[in-house]
Amino acid sequence: MLDEMQVVRHAFDAPVDDPQARESARGRLRLAFQAERKLASTPPLAPSRRSVYRGVKWIAVAALLLVVAMFAKAILPVRSASQELRGLASVASRAPSMPIESGTYLYSAVQTSPSTSTTVLTAGNQDVITGVEIKLWIRKDVETWLASDGSGTRVTTVTEASFQTDADRAAWLKAGKPDVPIVGEKKTESFGPHGLTSYDPSRLPTEAGPLLDALRVPPDGSGQLDDQQVMARVVQLLASADPSPALRSALFEVLADFSGIRDLGTVTDPLGRSGTGLVFPTANGSRELIFDGSTSAVLATIDLTSSGDQTAWEAFTGSKIVDRVGAR
Amino acid sequence: VPPGEPSDALIIEASLESPERFEEIFDRHYETVRRYAQRRLGSDIGEEVAAQTFLEAFASRRRFGAGFSSARPWLLGIATNLMRHQARAERVHTSAMQRLPAEREEDDASDVDSLDAERRGPEILSALSALSEDDREVFLVFALADLTYPEVAEAFAIPVGTVRSRIHRVRRTLRELLQPEEAINLQYAETGEN
Numbered sequence: 001m002l003d004e005m006q007v008v009r010h011a012f013d014a015p016v017d018d019p020q021a022r023e024s025a026r027g028r029l030r031l032a033f034q035a036e037r038k039l040a041s042t043p044p045l046a047p048s049r050r051s052v053y054r055g056v057k058w059i060a061v062a063a064l065l066l067v068v069a070m071f072a073k074a075i076l077p078v079r080s081a082s083q084e085l086r087g088l089a090s091v092a093s094r095a096p097s098m099p100i101e102s103g104t105y106l107y108s109a110v111q112t113s114p115s116t117s118t119t120v121l122t123a124g125n126q127d128v129i130t131g132v133e134i135k136l137w138i139r140k141d142v143e144t145w146l147a148s149d150g151s152g153t154r155v156t157t158v159t160e161a162s163f164q165t166d167a168d169r170a171a172w173l174k175a176g177k178p179d180v181p182i183v184g185e186k187k188t189e190s191f192g193p194h195g196l197t198s199y200d201p202s203r204l205p206t207e208a209g210p211l212l213d214a215l216r217v218p219p220d221g222s223g224q225l226d227d228q229q230v231m232a233r234v235v236q237l238l239a240s241a242d243p244s245p246a247l248r249s250a251l252f253e254v255l256a257d258f259s260g261i262r263d264l265g266t267v268t269d270p271l272g273r274s275g276t277g278l279v280f281p282t283a284n285g286s287r288e289l290i291f292d293g294s295t296s297a298v299l300a301t302i303d304l305t306s307s308g309d310q311t312a313w314e315a316f317t318g319s320k321i322v323d324r325v326g327a328r
Numbered sequence: 329v330p331p332g333e334p335s336d337a338l339i340i341e342a343s344l345e346s347p348e349r350f351e352e353i354f355d356r357h358y359e360t361v362r363r364y365a366q367r368r369l370g371s372d373i374g375e376e377v378a379a380q381t382f383l384e385a386f387a388s389r390r391r392f393g394a395g396f397s398s399a400r401p402w403l404l405g406i407a408t409n410l411m412r413h414q415a416r417a418e419r420v421h422t423s424a425m426q427r428l429p430a431e432r433e434e435d436d437a438s439d440v441d442s443l444d445a446e447r448r449g450p451e452i453l454s455a456l457s458a459l460s461e462d463d464r465e466v467f468l469v470f471a472l473a474d475l476t477y478p479e480v481a482e483a484f485a486i487p488v489g490t491v492r493s494r495i496h497r498v499r500r501t502l503r504e505l506l507q508p509e510e511a512i513n514l515q516y517a518e519t520g521e522n
Contacts, residue, residue, distance in 0.1 A: 009472065
């Protein structure tokens with residue numbers, strides 16, 4: 001008869017090694033090596049020759065694009081935003097449906113613009129804050145596996161990390177190189193039912209009129225949302241949810257009836273992909289949405305201030321149904 | 329560590345100057361960490377925890393105790409810490425293991441002991457779930473990762489005596505659970521207990 005240790009080991013039998021998983025783990029570790037070398041040796045935002053060259057190159061590209069755009073506008077018929085949206089509605093209605101069945105997940109991947117990460121230094125005792133902050137620019141990839149009940153898993157990976165100023169780097173060195181976000185660092189979060197999405201697209205009507213009425217009702221059921229708030233909800237649904245082709249088409253129809261939306265024609269998203277650009281007014285400025293005209297999928301969103309300065313962007317790089325968390 | 333090879337401590341020290349050296353630690357211990365994590369959390373999340381363990385270890389390698397030779401207890405301690413954030417996943421995995429039927433028919437049994445282990449598995453898993461977190465973690469790293477008492481003490485930064493008493497307590501509980509009923513009755517009869 002087996003003793004208690006043998007029974008425990010038998011009960012917790014381990015799966016066999018997966019060489020692909022091992023190499024993936026090794027790759028992430030190597031990224032961390034590179035990041036540390038980069039952090040330790042590269043003065044971040046110092047304007048190197050390369051970055052100056054890159055800046056000049058982009059100005060030249062932008063000027064060229066402006067000339068091409070002006071030329072194109074002069075000779076090509078201009079579609080209104082409303083026409084563009086009705087065209088996208090038609091494309092959306094023919095797109096294949098991607099329902100999340102039980103036991104499957106909607107996998108989506110998003111790349112984000114650089115954002116600020118602040119590390120606050122503490123003195124000896126972890127509770128004593130010194131007042132010194134180290135600021136980095138970081139970029140992240142966010143992957144999500146969404147189940148039909150709104151539960152799921154989100155994995156956030158740091159893909160770029162650099163000090164915002166020389167002073168930040170000096171503070172980091174002086175403090176003994178404390179832990180800061182590094183390239184390859186991952187955070188895995190698990191969410192229960194409705195943890196990843198607070199709405200249920202399957203409950204929304206698929207006719208533009210009733211859909212608009214439903215979208216005007218705020219989450220707490222009191223009062224009515226104004227046009228800008230409804231537009232924000234529509235954009236959120238189009239960009240992050242899994243609406244059926246009929247609902248997706250109706251969402252575009254709803255937008256087509258709003259005023260204040262501008263058509264940008266063909267534009268390039270932050271990852272260099274070409275798409276149809278539309279600008280929506282928001283409370284703090286505007287939001288540019290770039291769609292793939294052939295599928296109606298959202299390629300990217302770009303947030304702009306009222307003076308037109310870009311503040312943040314998200315680029316959507318993948319969306320498909322998979323059979324398990326971790327599958328891509 | 330094979331004869332003539334540098335100790336983990338020396339490699340980690342060298343990795344402070346040359347980060348790439350840390351890959352030797354990965355090569356030496358990934359399999360141990362992966363098996364331990366997957367046994368406790370299942371395939372997908374265990375795999376992720378194993379990968380995160382090495383990223384966390386690399387980021388905090390300055391804190392690796394110079395007095396220790398092997399990085400194995402330290403890595404398993406980090407993995408256990410990461411698992412605390414996966415308590416729900418562990419419960420789900422354990423519950424799934426309790427429900428899993430034996431894949432073979434009893435008639436095919438070539439190994440009576442394995443069959444007995446399969447039959448008692450759910451009871452054992454249930455008993456382990458009922459333990460305090462401290463007792464369970466110390467026992468599982470001892471049982472599943474084959475650490476010695478001093479290594480478990482190193483992994484959790486607790487005295488060896490505490491490790492010994494926790495493991496003894498858990499083993500006694502499990503032994504009582506596995507004892508045939510007649511043996512327990514006999515034991516009670518001998519001690520005069522009801």
